[in-house]
Amino acid sequence: MKIYNSLSRQLEDFVPLNPEQVSIYSCGPTVYDYIHMGNARTALVTDIVRRYLVYRGYKVKLVQNLTDIDDKIINRAAELGVSAKQLAHQNGEAFFEDSQRLGIHCADVHPKATEHIPEMISLIQTLIDKGAAYVIDGSVYYRVNQFAEYGKLSGRKPEDLLAGARVEVDERKEDPRDFDMWKAAKPGEPAWESPWGKGRPGWHIECSAMAMKHLGETIDIHAGGEDLLFPHHENEIAQSELATGRTFARYWMHIAFLKIDGRRMGKSEHNFILLRDALDHYPTEVIRHFLISAHYRHPLDYNPESLAKSEGALRRLNNCLDALKKYEGGKDGVPSSNLDRETLPLQEAIQTMKSRFVEAMDTDFNTAQALGAIFTLVGEVNRSLATFDGAAAPVFARAYQVLTETCGVLGIYDMDAEDDNNVEQRDQLIALLLDVRQEARSRKDWDTSDKIRDRLKELNIEIQDTRDGATWKIIS
Protein backbone atom coordinates (compact mmCIF):
# COMPACT_ATOMS: atom_id res chain seq x y z
CA MET A 1 0.00 0.00 0.00
CA LYS A 2 1.36 3.38 -0.99
CA ILE A 3 0.67 6.89 0.20
CA TYR A 4 1.89 10.10 -1.37
CA ASN A 5 3.85 11.86 1.34
CA SER A 6 3.91 15.64 0.99
CA LEU A 7 7.12 15.64 3.00
CA SER A 8 9.12 13.57 0.53
CA ARG A 9 6.92 14.54 -2.41
CA GLN A 10 6.67 11.00 -3.59
CA LEU A 11 4.72 7.80 -3.25
CA GLU A 12 5.95 5.83 -0.26
CA ASP A 13 5.17 2.37 1.00
CA PHE A 14 2.83 2.64 3.92
CA VAL A 15 4.22 0.88 6.97
CA PRO A 16 2.56 1.92 10.23
CA LEU A 17 4.77 2.52 13.22
CA ASN A 18 2.65 0.22 15.29
CA PRO A 19 1.20 -2.60 13.19
CA GLU A 20 -1.53 -3.00 15.80
CA GLN A 21 -2.94 0.46 15.33
CA VAL A 22 -2.60 3.15 12.72
CA SER A 23 -2.76 6.68 14.11
CA ILE A 24 -4.30 9.46 12.06
CA TYR A 25 -4.66 13.11 12.93
CA SER A 26 -6.89 15.24 10.75
CA CYS A 27 -7.03 19.01 11.02
CA GLY A 28 -10.65 19.89 11.57
CA PRO A 29 -12.50 23.16 11.09
CA THR A 30 -12.45 26.40 12.98
CA VAL A 31 -16.00 26.51 14.21
CA TYR A 32 -17.13 30.06 13.60
CA ASP A 33 -19.59 29.07 10.87
CA TYR A 34 -21.17 26.02 9.24
CA ILE A 35 -18.76 23.91 7.24
CA HIS A 36 -18.75 24.19 3.46
CA MET A 37 -18.18 21.67 0.69
CA GLY A 38 -14.43 22.25 0.75
CA ASN A 39 -14.25 21.31 4.39
CA ALA A 40 -16.44 18.36 3.57
CA ARG A 41 -14.01 17.12 0.96
CA THR A 42 -11.17 16.94 3.45
CA ALA A 43 -13.33 15.28 6.08
CA LEU A 44 -14.66 12.79 3.55
CA VAL A 45 -11.22 11.85 2.29
CA THR A 46 -10.09 11.25 5.86
CA ASP A 47 -13.20 9.16 6.45
CA ILE A 48 -12.50 7.01 3.41
CA VAL A 49 -8.83 6.62 4.28
CA ARG A 50 -9.94 5.32 7.64
CA ARG A 51 -12.60 3.04 6.19
CA TYR A 52 -10.18 1.62 3.67
CA LEU A 53 -7.47 0.95 6.24
CA VAL A 54 -10.06 -0.89 8.31
CA TYR A 55 -11.14 -2.79 5.19
CA ARG A 56 -7.52 -3.83 4.74
CA GLY A 57 -7.43 -5.18 8.25
CA TYR A 58 -5.80 -2.36 10.20
CA LYS A 59 -7.03 -0.99 13.47
CA VAL A 60 -7.20 2.75 13.23
CA LYS A 61 -7.33 5.54 15.78
CA LEU A 62 -8.52 8.74 14.19
CA VAL A 63 -8.34 12.09 15.92
CA GLN A 64 -9.97 15.15 14.40
CA ASN A 65 -9.76 18.41 16.26
CA LEU A 66 -12.04 21.42 16.47
CA THR A 67 -10.48 24.84 16.72
CA ASP A 68 -12.90 26.54 19.07
CA ILE A 69 -11.01 29.68 19.97
CA ASP A 70 -9.39 32.16 17.59
CA ASP A 71 -9.79 35.65 16.10
CA LYS A 72 -12.55 34.65 13.71
CA ILE A 73 -14.63 33.15 16.44
CA ILE A 74 -14.13 36.14 18.70
CA ASN A 75 -15.03 38.59 15.94
CA ARG A 76 -18.04 36.67 14.72
CA ALA A 77 -19.33 36.23 18.25
CA ALA A 78 -19.04 39.95 18.83
CA GLU A 79 -21.00 40.63 15.63
CA LEU A 80 -23.74 38.27 16.70
CA GLY A 81 -23.76 39.41 20.29
CA VAL A 82 -23.10 35.99 21.73
CA SER A 83 -20.14 34.65 23.65
CA ALA A 84 -17.27 33.05 21.77
CA LYS A 85 -17.84 29.92 23.77
CA GLN A 86 -21.47 29.73 22.81
CA LEU A 87 -20.79 30.37 19.13
CA ALA A 88 -18.09 27.72 19.03
CA HIS A 89 -20.34 25.25 20.77
CA GLN A 90 -23.23 25.80 18.38
CA ASN A 91 -21.08 25.48 15.30
CA GLY A 92 -19.27 22.50 16.73
CA GLU A 93 -22.57 20.71 17.15
CA ALA A 94 -23.61 21.74 13.65
CA PHE A 95 -20.33 20.35 12.34
CA PHE A 96 -21.02 16.94 13.86
CA GLU A 97 -24.55 17.02 12.51
CA ASP A 98 -23.43 17.89 8.98
CA SER A 99 -20.65 15.32 9.03
CA GLN A 100 -23.06 12.66 10.10
CA ARG A 101 -25.46 13.57 7.33
CA LEU A 102 -22.63 13.05 4.86
CA GLY A 103 -22.17 9.58 6.28
CA ILE A 104 -18.87 10.42 7.91
CA HIS A 105 -18.19 8.25 10.91
CA CYS A 106 -17.22 10.03 14.11
CA ALA A 107 -13.52 10.13 14.85
CA ASP A 108 -12.32 8.25 17.89
CA VAL A 109 -11.53 11.55 19.57
CA HIS A 110 -12.68 15.06 18.69
CA PRO A 111 -10.46 17.22 20.90
CA LYS A 112 -11.19 20.90 21.34
CA ALA A 113 -8.52 23.53 21.75
CA THR A 114 -10.11 25.13 24.79
CA GLU A 115 -10.05 21.81 26.58
CA HIS A 116 -6.31 21.38 26.13
CA ILE A 117 -4.92 24.64 27.47
CA PRO A 118 -2.74 22.93 30.11
CA GLU A 119 -1.16 20.64 27.52
CA MET A 120 -0.39 23.61 25.29
CA ILE A 121 1.09 25.63 28.11
CA SER A 122 3.28 22.71 29.04
CA LEU A 123 4.49 22.30 25.47
CA ILE A 124 5.22 26.01 25.18
CA GLN A 125 7.13 25.91 28.46
CA THR A 126 9.23 23.04 27.17
CA LEU A 127 10.14 25.07 24.12
CA ILE A 128 11.01 28.10 26.22
CA ASP A 129 13.21 25.91 28.40
CA LYS A 130 14.99 24.67 25.32
CA GLY A 131 15.66 28.19 24.15
CA ALA A 132 13.29 27.77 21.23
CA ALA A 133 10.81 30.40 22.31
CA TYR A 134 10.78 33.85 23.85
CA VAL A 135 8.30 36.03 25.64
CA ILE A 136 7.36 39.58 24.68
CA ASP A 137 4.67 41.47 26.57
CA GLY A 138 2.89 38.35 27.64
CA SER A 139 3.00 36.67 24.22
CA VAL A 140 5.24 33.75 23.44
CA TYR A 141 6.94 33.36 20.06
CA TYR A 142 8.60 30.39 18.48
CA ARG A 143 12.22 31.03 17.52
CA VAL A 144 12.36 29.62 14.01
CA ASN A 145 16.11 29.84 13.61
CA GLN A 146 16.48 27.27 16.39
CA PHE A 147 14.97 24.59 14.19
CA ALA A 148 17.40 23.76 11.42
CA GLU A 149 14.86 21.79 9.45
CA TYR A 150 12.31 24.59 9.31
CA GLY A 151 10.87 24.64 5.79
CA LYS A 152 11.33 20.95 5.09
CA LEU A 153 7.65 20.33 4.50
CA SER A 154 6.85 23.32 2.34
CA GLY A 155 10.23 23.41 0.60
CA ARG A 156 10.73 27.01 1.58
CA LYS A 157 14.11 28.47 2.30
CA PRO A 158 14.51 31.33 4.76
CA GLU A 159 15.14 33.86 2.01
CA ASP A 160 12.06 32.68 0.12
CA LEU A 161 9.97 33.45 3.11
CA LEU A 162 11.03 37.03 3.26
CA ALA A 163 11.12 38.16 -0.34
CA GLY A 164 7.74 39.22 -1.61
CA ALA A 165 6.02 38.01 1.50
CA ARG A 166 2.68 39.61 2.14
CA VAL A 167 3.09 39.31 5.85
CA GLU A 168 2.94 42.34 8.01
CA VAL A 169 6.08 42.06 10.01
CA ASP A 170 5.70 42.51 13.71
CA GLU A 171 8.72 44.59 14.60
CA ARG A 172 8.96 43.10 18.05
CA LYS A 173 9.75 39.67 16.69
CA GLU A 174 13.39 38.61 16.43
CA ASP A 175 12.80 37.11 13.03
CA PRO A 176 9.87 37.75 10.70
CA ARG A 177 9.34 34.00 10.43
CA ASP A 178 8.75 33.60 14.15
CA PHE A 179 5.14 32.90 15.02
CA ASP A 180 3.09 33.17 18.17
CA MET A 181 2.25 30.18 20.27
CA TRP A 182 0.58 32.20 23.01
CA LYS A 183 -1.23 35.48 22.49
CA ALA A 184 -1.48 37.96 25.33
CA ALA A 185 -5.10 38.83 25.99
CA LYS A 186 -6.58 42.06 24.77
CA PRO A 187 -9.26 43.62 26.94
CA GLY A 188 -12.58 41.83 26.72
CA GLU A 189 -11.24 38.76 24.95
CA PRO A 190 -11.64 35.24 26.28
CA ALA A 191 -8.45 34.41 28.15
CA TRP A 192 -6.80 31.72 30.19
CA GLU A 193 -4.21 31.99 32.93
CA SER A 194 -0.66 31.12 31.98
CA PRO A 195 2.87 31.60 33.33
CA TRP A 196 3.13 34.58 30.96
CA GLY A 197 -0.12 36.22 31.97
CA LYS A 198 -3.65 35.95 30.66
CA GLY A 199 -3.97 34.98 27.05
CA ARG A 200 -5.00 32.34 24.56
CA PRO A 201 -3.21 29.81 22.41
CA GLY A 202 -1.95 30.41 18.90
CA TRP A 203 -3.36 28.30 16.13
CA HIS A 204 -0.48 25.94 15.48
CA ILE A 205 0.25 24.93 19.05
CA GLU A 206 -3.14 23.34 19.56
CA CYS A 207 -2.62 20.69 16.90
CA SER A 208 0.85 19.86 18.20
CA ALA A 209 -0.41 19.48 21.73
CA MET A 210 -3.61 17.60 20.93
CA ALA A 211 -2.07 15.24 18.40
CA MET A 212 0.67 14.28 20.82
CA LYS A 213 -1.69 13.92 23.73
CA HIS A 214 -4.09 11.59 21.95
CA LEU A 215 -1.77 9.78 19.56
CA GLY A 216 1.71 10.02 21.01
CA GLU A 217 4.83 11.89 19.96
CA THR A 218 4.97 10.27 16.54
CA ILE A 219 1.84 9.72 14.50
CA ASP A 220 1.45 7.79 11.28
CA ILE A 221 -0.72 9.98 9.09
CA HIS A 222 -1.40 13.68 9.42
CA ALA A 223 -4.03 14.97 7.01
CA GLY A 224 -5.49 18.33 6.13
CA GLY A 225 -6.34 20.69 3.32
CA GLU A 226 -3.47 21.78 1.11
CA ASP A 227 -3.76 25.34 2.38
CA LEU A 228 -2.54 24.12 5.74
CA LEU A 229 0.78 22.90 4.40
CA PHE A 230 2.29 26.28 5.05
CA PRO A 231 2.52 27.73 7.54
CA HIS A 232 0.28 25.59 9.75
CA HIS A 233 1.80 22.15 9.27
CA GLU A 234 5.30 23.52 8.90
CA ASN A 235 4.91 25.17 12.28
CA GLU A 236 3.40 22.09 13.87
CA ILE A 237 6.48 20.16 12.82
CA ALA A 238 8.79 22.85 14.17
CA GLN A 239 7.08 22.94 17.56
CA SER A 240 6.62 19.23 18.00
CA GLU A 241 9.94 17.98 16.72
CA LEU A 242 12.01 20.52 18.56
CA ALA A 243 10.16 19.69 21.76
CA THR A 244 10.40 15.91 21.50
CA GLY A 245 13.37 15.32 19.24
CA ARG A 246 11.23 12.83 17.35
CA THR A 247 9.49 12.72 14.02
CA PHE A 248 6.05 14.30 14.45
CA ALA A 249 4.16 12.75 11.57
CA ARG A 250 5.44 10.08 9.22
CA TYR A 251 3.05 10.60 6.30
CA TRP A 252 1.60 13.97 5.43
CA MET A 253 -1.50 13.93 3.28
CA HIS A 254 -2.81 17.13 1.75
CA ILE A 255 -6.22 17.27 0.16
CA ALA A 256 -6.59 19.53 -2.85
CA PHE A 257 -9.11 22.36 -2.97
CA LEU A 258 -12.65 22.18 -4.02
CA LYS A 259 -13.19 24.92 -6.57
CA ILE A 260 -16.22 26.82 -7.71
CA ASP A 261 -16.25 28.67 -11.02
CA GLY A 262 -12.64 27.73 -11.42
CA ARG A 263 -11.55 29.40 -8.20
CA ARG A 264 -10.84 28.06 -4.80
CA MET A 265 -13.90 27.69 -2.59
CA GLY A 266 -12.93 29.51 0.55
CA LYS A 267 -14.40 31.38 3.42
CA SER A 268 -12.49 34.55 2.68
CA GLU A 269 -13.70 34.50 -0.93
CA HIS A 270 -17.33 34.24 0.17
CA ASN A 271 -17.92 31.83 -2.67
CA PHE A 272 -18.69 28.73 -0.67
CA ILE A 273 -21.58 26.31 -0.69
CA LEU A 274 -22.49 25.05 2.75
CA LEU A 275 -22.50 21.31 3.12
CA ARG A 276 -25.91 21.41 4.77
CA ASP A 277 -27.37 23.30 1.82
CA ALA A 278 -25.94 20.77 -0.62
CA LEU A 279 -27.36 17.97 1.51
CA ASP A 280 -30.79 19.56 1.26
CA HIS A 281 -30.60 19.23 -2.51
CA TYR A 282 -28.77 15.97 -3.10
CA PRO A 283 -28.67 12.58 -1.40
CA THR A 284 -25.64 11.78 0.71
CA GLU A 285 -24.37 9.18 -1.74
CA VAL A 286 -24.51 11.60 -4.65
CA ILE A 287 -22.43 14.17 -2.83
CA ARG A 288 -19.96 11.53 -1.72
CA HIS A 289 -19.69 10.22 -5.27
CA PHE A 290 -19.05 13.71 -6.57
CA LEU A 291 -16.38 14.42 -3.97
CA ILE A 292 -14.47 11.24 -4.73
CA SER A 293 -14.89 11.31 -8.49
CA ALA A 294 -11.48 12.93 -8.75
CA HIS A 295 -8.33 11.86 -6.96
CA TYR A 296 -7.93 13.69 -3.66
CA ARG A 297 -4.76 15.47 -4.73
CA HIS A 298 -6.43 17.03 -7.75
CA PRO A 299 -8.68 20.05 -7.68
CA LEU A 300 -12.36 19.42 -8.25
CA ASP A 301 -14.87 21.97 -9.45
CA TYR A 302 -18.25 22.23 -7.75
CA ASN A 303 -21.16 22.90 -10.08
CA PRO A 304 -24.68 21.60 -10.65
CA GLU A 305 -23.64 19.80 -13.82
CA SER A 306 -21.10 17.71 -11.97
CA LEU A 307 -23.60 16.82 -9.28
CA ALA A 308 -26.05 15.82 -12.00
CA LYS A 309 -23.43 13.52 -13.46
CA SER A 310 -22.98 11.88 -10.09
CA GLU A 311 -26.73 11.47 -9.82
CA GLY A 312 -26.74 9.63 -13.13
CA ALA A 313 -23.86 7.42 -12.13
CA LEU A 314 -25.49 6.57 -8.81
CA ARG A 315 -28.75 5.75 -10.57
CA ARG A 316 -26.89 3.26 -12.73
CA LEU A 317 -25.21 1.73 -9.72
CA ASN A 318 -28.40 1.52 -7.69
CA ASN A 319 -30.38 -0.05 -10.53
CA CYS A 320 -27.79 -2.76 -10.80
CA LEU A 321 -27.61 -3.33 -7.07
CA ASP A 322 -31.39 -3.37 -6.76
CA ALA A 323 -31.60 -6.01 -9.45
CA LEU A 324 -28.90 -8.00 -7.70
CA LYS A 325 -30.36 -7.64 -4.26
CA LYS A 326 -32.92 -10.39 -4.64
CA TYR A 327 -30.09 -12.90 -4.91
CA GLU A 328 -28.54 -11.68 -1.68
CA GLY A 329 -27.42 -14.48 0.57
CA GLY A 330 -28.60 -16.97 -2.02
CA LYS A 331 -27.77 -20.49 -0.94
CA ASP A 332 -24.67 -21.82 -2.54
CA GLY A 333 -26.61 -23.96 -4.87
CA VAL A 334 -24.20 -25.67 -7.17
CA PRO A 335 -24.86 -24.46 -10.67
CA SER A 336 -24.76 -27.03 -13.38
CA SER A 337 -21.28 -27.39 -14.78
CA ASN A 338 -22.67 -26.10 -18.04
CA LEU A 339 -23.92 -22.91 -16.46
CA ASP A 340 -20.78 -22.68 -14.44
CA ARG A 341 -18.79 -22.56 -17.63
CA GLU A 342 -21.08 -19.97 -19.13
CA THR A 343 -20.89 -17.70 -16.13
CA LEU A 344 -17.13 -17.99 -15.96
CA PRO A 345 -16.61 -14.56 -17.56
CA LEU A 346 -18.79 -12.99 -14.89
CA GLN A 347 -17.01 -14.86 -12.13
CA GLU A 348 -13.72 -13.60 -13.49
CA ALA A 349 -15.07 -10.08 -13.81
CA ILE A 350 -15.95 -10.17 -10.13
CA GLN A 351 -12.46 -11.23 -9.17
CA THR A 352 -10.90 -8.69 -11.51
CA MET A 353 -13.05 -5.94 -10.10
CA LYS A 354 -12.06 -6.73 -6.56
CA SER A 355 -8.35 -6.77 -7.31
CA ARG A 356 -8.60 -3.60 -9.39
CA PHE A 357 -10.42 -1.91 -6.56
CA VAL A 358 -7.78 -2.88 -4.03
CA GLU A 359 -4.97 -1.94 -6.36
CA ALA A 360 -6.51 1.47 -6.98
CA MET A 361 -7.11 2.19 -3.33
CA ASP A 362 -3.71 0.79 -2.42
CA THR A 363 -2.15 3.37 -4.67
CA ASP A 364 -2.67 6.53 -2.67
CA PHE A 365 -6.41 6.03 -2.29
CA ASN A 366 -7.24 6.46 -5.96
CA THR A 367 -11.01 6.64 -5.58
CA ALA A 368 -11.57 7.68 -9.19
CA GLN A 369 -9.88 4.55 -10.41
CA ALA A 370 -11.70 2.46 -7.83
CA LEU A 371 -15.01 3.80 -9.14
CA GLY A 372 -13.94 2.79 -12.62
CA ALA A 373 -13.47 -0.79 -11.42
CA ILE A 374 -16.88 -0.80 -9.78
CA PHE A 375 -18.68 0.53 -12.84
CA THR A 376 -16.94 -1.89 -15.14
CA LEU A 377 -18.42 -4.72 -13.12
CA VAL A 378 -21.82 -3.04 -13.18
CA GLY A 379 -21.76 -3.32 -16.96
CA GLU A 380 -20.74 -6.99 -16.81
CA VAL A 381 -23.48 -7.73 -14.30
CA ASN A 382 -26.13 -5.99 -16.38
CA ARG A 383 -25.22 -8.04 -19.42
CA SER A 384 -25.26 -11.25 -17.40
CA LEU A 385 -28.54 -10.35 -15.76
CA ALA A 386 -30.11 -10.27 -19.21
CA THR A 387 -28.44 -13.49 -20.29
CA PHE A 388 -28.71 -15.82 -17.34
CA ASP A 389 -31.92 -14.74 -15.67
CA GLY A 390 -32.12 -16.32 -12.22
CA ALA A 391 -30.24 -19.50 -12.92
CA ALA A 392 -26.89 -18.04 -11.99
CA ALA A 393 -28.08 -16.91 -8.58
CA PRO A 394 -24.95 -17.91 -6.66
CA VAL A 395 -22.77 -15.85 -8.97
CA PHE A 396 -25.12 -12.89 -8.72
CA ALA A 397 -25.09 -13.19 -4.96
CA ARG A 398 -21.33 -13.06 -5.06
CA ALA A 399 -21.40 -9.99 -7.31
CA TYR A 400 -23.81 -8.31 -4.93
CA GLN A 401 -21.60 -9.05 -1.99
CA VAL A 402 -18.43 -7.73 -3.64
CA LEU A 403 -20.16 -4.62 -4.95
CA THR A 404 -21.78 -3.71 -1.66
CA GLU A 405 -18.54 -4.36 0.16
CA THR A 406 -16.51 -2.03 -2.04
CA CYS A 407 -19.25 0.57 -2.31
CA GLY A 408 -19.46 0.41 1.45
CA VAL A 409 -15.83 1.44 1.77
CA LEU A 410 -16.60 4.48 -0.35
CA GLY A 411 -19.96 5.03 1.27
CA ILE A 412 -21.86 5.36 -1.99
CA TYR A 413 -24.52 2.73 -1.44
CA ASP A 414 -27.21 3.03 1.17
CA MET A 415 -28.33 -0.50 1.92
CA ASP A 416 -30.88 0.55 4.48
CA ALA A 417 -32.46 3.21 2.35
CA GLU A 418 -35.99 1.96 2.86
CA ASP A 419 -35.77 0.50 6.27
CA ASP A 420 -39.05 1.83 7.51
CA ASN A 421 -41.99 0.35 9.39
CA ASN A 422 -44.61 1.42 6.90
CA VAL A 423 -42.76 0.03 4.00
CA GLU A 424 -44.37 -3.37 4.10
CA GLN A 425 -47.89 -2.04 4.05
CA ARG A 426 -47.03 0.44 1.34
CA ASP A 427 -45.58 -2.32 -0.78
CA GLN A 428 -48.71 -4.39 -0.40
CA LEU A 429 -50.92 -1.50 -1.42
CA ILE A 430 -48.90 -0.84 -4.51
CA ALA A 431 -48.89 -4.51 -5.37
CA LEU A 432 -52.66 -4.44 -5.15
CA LEU A 433 -52.88 -1.50 -7.52
CA LEU A 434 -50.57 -3.18 -9.97
CA ASP A 435 -52.78 -6.23 -9.79
CA VAL A 436 -55.85 -4.22 -10.68
CA ARG A 437 -53.96 -2.49 -13.41
CA GLN A 438 -52.84 -5.78 -14.87
CA GLU A 439 -56.43 -6.93 -15.03
CA ALA A 440 -57.37 -3.74 -16.81
CA ARG A 441 -54.49 -4.23 -19.21
CA SER A 442 -55.57 -7.73 -20.06
CA ARG A 443 -58.99 -6.25 -20.96
CA LYS A 444 -57.11 -3.64 -22.98
CA ASP A 445 -58.71 -1.06 -20.75
CA TRP A 446 -55.92 1.44 -21.29
CA ASP A 447 -57.82 4.31 -19.69
CA THR A 448 -57.87 2.57 -16.33
CA SER A 449 -54.38 1.24 -16.77
CA ASP A 450 -52.92 4.63 -17.56
CA LYS A 451 -54.89 6.35 -14.86
CA ILE A 452 -53.32 4.10 -12.24
CA ARG A 453 -49.88 4.71 -13.69
CA ASP A 454 -50.37 8.48 -13.85
CA ARG A 455 -51.85 8.85 -10.40
CA LEU A 456 -49.06 6.82 -8.86
CA LYS A 457 -46.57 8.96 -10.70
CA GLU A 458 -48.09 12.00 -9.03
CA LEU A 459 -47.24 10.30 -5.76
CA ASN A 460 -43.64 9.87 -6.95
CA ILE A 461 -44.10 6.20 -7.61
CA GLU A 462 -43.06 5.21 -11.08
CA ILE A 463 -44.26 2.08 -12.84
CA GLN A 464 -42.14 0.23 -15.29
CA ASP A 465 -43.60 -2.52 -17.43
CA THR A 466 -41.10 -5.24 -18.02
CA ARG A 467 -41.13 -8.64 -19.60
CA ASP A 468 -41.74 -10.21 -16.20
CA GLY A 469 -44.55 -7.89 -15.23
CA ALA A 470 -44.70 -4.41 -13.81
CA THR A 471 -42.23 -3.12 -11.25
CA TRP A 472 -42.16 0.19 -9.51
CA LYS A 473 -39.82 2.49 -7.70
CA ILE A 474 -39.82 5.72 -5.83
CA ILE A 475 -38.55 8.72 -7.67
CA SER A 476 -37.66 12.05 -6.21
Next chain:
RNA sequence: GGUGGCGUAGCCAAGUGGUAAGGCCAGAGUCUGCAAAACUCUUAUUCGUCGGUUCGAUUCCGACCGCCACCUCCA
Protein backbone atom coordinates in the same frame (compact mmCIF):
# COMPACT_ATOMS: atom_id res chain seq x y z
C1' G B 1 9.75 37.75 -6.60
C1' G B 2 9.83 32.50 -4.34
C1' U B 3 7.39 27.54 -4.12
C1' G B 4 4.10 23.74 -5.85
C1' G B 5 0.49 21.89 -9.23
C1' C B 6 -2.60 21.39 -13.56
C1' G B 7 -3.86 21.28 -19.16
C1' U B 8 -6.63 13.71 -21.77
C1' A B 9 -13.35 13.05 -26.15
C1' G B 10 -19.24 17.81 -25.96
C1' C B 11 -18.60 17.72 -20.27
C1' C B 12 -16.27 15.27 -15.78
C1' A B 13 -12.18 12.07 -14.93
C1' A B 14 -8.37 7.65 -14.44
C1' G B 15 -3.94 6.04 -16.61
C1' U B 16 0.63 4.10 -18.98
C1' G B 17 7.66 4.26 -22.33
C1' G B 18 4.54 -0.01 -26.68
C1' U B 19 -0.18 2.36 -28.69
C1' A B 20 -6.17 5.67 -24.32
C1' A B 21 -10.48 2.93 -17.45
C1' G B 22 -15.02 4.71 -15.90
C1' G B 23 -19.22 8.23 -15.54
C1' C B 24 -22.58 12.06 -17.70
C1' C B 25 -24.59 13.78 -22.29
C1' A B 26 -25.72 12.43 -27.48
C1' G B 27 -27.03 8.84 -31.48
C1' A B 28 -28.81 3.82 -32.73
C1' G B 29 -31.15 -0.59 -30.99
C1' U B 30 -33.90 -4.07 -27.48
C1' C B 31 -38.34 -4.09 -24.61
C1' U B 32 -43.52 -1.87 -24.85
C1' G B 33 -50.73 -1.08 -26.47
C1' C B 34 -48.44 3.90 -26.13
C1' A B 35 -44.98 5.58 -22.81
C1' A B 36 -41.48 5.80 -19.12
C1' A B 37 -37.61 3.46 -17.08
C1' A B 38 -34.00 0.05 -17.78
C1' C B 39 -30.49 -2.50 -20.59
C1' U B 40 -27.19 -3.12 -24.96
C1' C B 41 -24.20 -0.97 -28.73
C1' U B 42 -21.63 3.32 -30.87
C1' U B 43 -18.66 7.84 -29.74
C1' A B 44 -10.49 10.39 -28.70
C1' U B 45 -5.38 7.20 -34.76
C1' U B 46 -5.30 10.78 -30.03
C1' C B 47 -3.68 13.00 -24.66
C1' G B 48 -2.13 22.32 -24.54
C1' U B 49 1.95 23.90 -28.45
C1' C B 50 6.88 23.23 -30.38
C1' G B 51 11.38 20.70 -30.09
C1' G B 52 14.66 16.63 -27.96
C1' U B 53 15.84 11.47 -26.07
C1' U B 54 14.05 6.53 -27.78
C1' C B 55 13.00 1.14 -32.22
C1' G B 56 8.67 3.53 -30.11
C1' A B 57 6.15 9.19 -25.88
C1' U B 58 0.21 11.05 -24.19
C1' U B 59 3.66 8.99 -20.59
C1' C B 60 10.90 11.00 -19.89
C1' C B 61 13.73 15.93 -20.86
C1' G B 62 13.62 21.23 -22.50
C1' A B 63 11.17 25.62 -24.14
C1' C B 64 6.70 28.11 -24.76
C1' C B 65 1.36 29.14 -24.09
C1' G B 66 -2.83 28.89 -20.80
C1' C B 67 -4.96 28.02 -15.88
C1' C B 68 -4.75 27.35 -10.48
C1' A B 69 -2.89 27.42 -5.60
C1' C B 70 0.50 28.60 -1.38
C1' C B 71 3.99 32.42 0.57
C1' U B 72 -1.94 36.55 5.44
C1' C B 73 -7.17 33.74 8.18
C1' C B 74 -9.33 29.62 5.20
C1' A B 75 -9.98 22.17 4.61
